Amino acid sequence: MTAKRILIVEDEKPIRDLVAFGLRRAGYEVSEAEDCRSARASLVDQRPDLVLVDWMLPDMSGLELTRSLKRDKETEDIPVIMLTARAEEQDKVGGLEGGADDYVTKPFSPRELLARIQAVMRRASPAGGEDVLEFEGLRLDDSSHRVTVGDAEVALGPTEYRLLHFFMTHAERVFGRGQLLDRVWGGNTYVEERTVDVHIRRLRKALEPYALDRLVQTVRGSGYRFSAREG
Amino acid sequence: MTAKRILIVEDEKPIRDLVAFGLRRAGYEVSEAEDCRSARASLVDQRPDLVLVDWMLPDMSGLELTRSLKRDKETEDIPVIMLTARAEEQDKVGGLEGGADDYVTKPFSPRELLARIQAVMRRASPAGGEDVLEFEGLRLDDSSHRVTVGDAEVALGPTEYRLLHFFMTHAERVFGRGQLLDRVWGGNTYVEERTVDVHIRRLRKALEPYALDRLVQTVRGSGYRFSAREG
């Protein structure tokens, strides 16, 4: 999975550090800027997937920055989340009007911020955002619906694709055939449990040329597991 | 399910007592620390499932504690909830408290605290969170269905796995063959009692390479026991 890049524009260093630290932990790649000038620079060469902008900035208000961002064809697709202090709350309307995709009032809980970031990105992703899972050299790009190993493309049927997607988002856990039917086929389909075996087989066969069939492991008596570690 | 352990790090005794009392009533196992020093100690030997940290602490700020927690591979998975006074939230803290998973502002209602605790724990467990039993270096991860000692994987058949799982969740107690048949095989199976012996044997054999077969002990005339203490 390519890490999503987030740019933080915030002049108060302690807060900036704090937020950056938290976001990095959550798996994002974070760059920081303390004013609009450097923010613009970062925007050009980092091409972040999302921008967090503080409302109050020394050289230009965050609102201004957002507006100009959204005016530029080059950057208008980048989602923006504004950070505002509670006192400034009445201005939130203005923030949204400026083109921000969402705003969060300080203080905010980490949960909340992460949730909003994800929500906003999800909304933006059809535009060009990427949704890539990677595991042991195996890449699954959900937006383009492609599975690749290096340059080669792995040909999968729809069911195998969903199965692999499910596994890649739930690695290291064992799932019984019933659970897989529930979660990959859908809760109210009735098919034989052994059908799962057959699709596991097909998935393995597709991964075999790359010696990645080992990732799909049988746990005798329980089901299957997707894992890098041999079992 | 073993009761979840919560560690409270808070210097003001009255508050600490109050919170601890409430949490114990809610069924948690609570340990307390009044500064970061003792918190660290508790972290090591208690391995709490969640930590509640006050923002203001005498020796080190709660923020520092949280950060160092999240930096350490050993403890980064333990969810942290920060407690902050309302006065502190405005100016200093913007948001992600150095990696805290959530935060609660004082004064808070017991309800809210409990709700957040549950939410955070729920979120922590399915993600990377695991269902891990550990005993004398022997690890049984039920979600991935793996039994390991250090890096090595212990190969167990289905029955041996269930047997070990049962023992690890019921250590230090003696079970007769009949009881084991009931609880590991299932209430309505009819098999010879001596069959238990054979599976005990197989389990021991699998643990032998790691000198852990000593954990499965025979109680002559009564049955078997899983225990670290010899005899």
Added chain:
DNA sequence: CCCGCATGTGACAGAACGGTGACGGTGCGC
């Protein structure tokens, strides 16, 4: 010290389980 009973142990046959190739059916695009 010896006996008797409880437990350890190796072997084995049947059952259960999962892997695999093949087949017929179905829906879709051409």
Added chain:
DNA sequence: GCGCACCGTCACCGTTCTGTCACATGCGGG
């Protein structure tokens, strides 16, 4: 309508697991 891709099911097979037995071992009481 035809061919193609995919799906679900089945039958068959090798492998692994399981329960049972027969025999070995060992502990404890007399």
